[in-house]
Amino acid sequence: MEQFIEKVLISEQEIKQTVERLASQIDNDYKGEKIVLVGLLKGSVVFMSDLMRALKTPCAIDFMVASSYGCGTKSSGTVNITKDLAQPITDCNVIVVEDIIDSGTTLSYVLNYLKLKNPKSLKLCTMLDKPDGRITQVHVDYIGQTVPNEFVVGYGLDYSELYRNLPYVGILKPEIYS
Ligand code: IMP
Numbered sequence: 001m002e003q004f005i006e007k008v009l010i011s012e013q014e015i016k017q018t019v020e021r022l023a024s025q026i027d028n029d030y031k032g033e034k035i036v037l038v039g040l041l042k043g044s045v046v047f048m049s050d051l052m053r054a055l056k057t058p059c060a061i062d063f064m065v066a067s068s069y070g071c072g073t074k075s076s077g078t079v080n081i082t083k084d085l086a087q088p089i090t091d092c093n094v095i096v097v098e099d100i101i102d103s104g105t106t107l108s109y110v111l112n113y114l115k116l117k118n119p120k121s122l123k124l125c126t127m128l129d130k131p132d133g134r135i136t137q138v139h140v141d142y143i144g145q146t147v148p149n150e151f152v153v154g155y156g157l158d159y160s161e162l163y164r165n166l167p168y169v170g171i172l173k174p175e176i177y178s
């Protein structure tokens with residue numbers, strides 16, 4: 001698989017340190033409280049499984065699927081929730097867990113949707129942030145690493161459903177796209 005990767009952006013070791021830093025930030029912020037991690041499928045599963053095991057704070061987990069439809073690789077701004085939460089989150093401390101925030105369109109829709117369920121608190125944690133791609137502003141409470149405006153894969157992130165299982169984050173070779 002490695003022959004398809006142009007460059008490793010974030011190594012396994014750096015990912016591990018990043019997850020530990022995020023987990024201790026969250027543990028500090030929620031002392032004595034319970035939280036609900038809401039992962040957005042499918043990209044967040046790898047990060048979420050590492051994050052939840054690094055947390056000392058008691059946590060429940062749930063998942064959602066939000067799809068944004070549009071032409072090609074850019075989202076249109078129309079977001080559909082195709083799988084909703086399995087449990088109510090009213091009066092819960094909710095942290096939405098995402099793989100990467102690019103345009104911010106998906107996340108701002110999901111956060112507004114979750115607010116309607118009246119959680120006690122609602123925060124956002126992303127492994128990767130691509131601030132140069134932002135179209136819709138969204139407040140991110142916990143950021144793992146900032147990445148340049150390039151298409152990255154690995155650690156849950158895919159290109160055409162592949163490369164999610166790479167243990168690092170890398171940039172695909174351009175010939176893969178053409
Ligand atoms: P947005 O913030 O609404 O543009 O959408 C973010 C979603 O697009 C992420 O959850 C990913 O699934 C996907 N995405 C954005 N940038 C990348 C990338 O560089 N590689 C893989 N998936 C990406």
Ligand code: MG
Nearest residue numbers: 040041043099
């Ligand atoms: Mg995603």
